[in-house]
Amino acid sequence: xxxxxxxxxxxxxxxxxxxxxxxxxxxxxxxxxxxxxxxxxxxxxxxxxxxxxxxxxxxxxxxxxxxxxxxxxxxxxxxxxxxxxxx
Numbered sequence: 001x002x003x004x005x006x007x008x009x010x011x012x013x014x015x016x017x018x019x020x021x022x023x024x025x026x027x028x029x030x031x032x033x034x035x036x037x038x039x040x041x042x043x044x045x046x047x048x049x050x051x052x053x054x055x056x057x058x059x060x061x062x063x064x065x066x067x068x069x070x071x072x073x074x075x076x077x078x079x080x081x082x083x084x085x086x087x
Contacts, residue, residue, distance in 0.1 A: 009077050016066070
């Protein structure tokens, strides 16, 4: 009875995860894996001031929106299944 809703919910989550993973591969997020193990050993004399570009802000806002949309979808599926329960 509830399986089509949960299967749809899982399929949408899988597609979103796949899109984000492909985006990460396209932007080179996984290129330099060996560098990460040496980062704690590097001495940084002066902390550099990072200037946040507007593109990075849009990325953060987009990821925040996607996270909130996922939570809203989870809540909507839960409420819908509870309201339509024929117990």
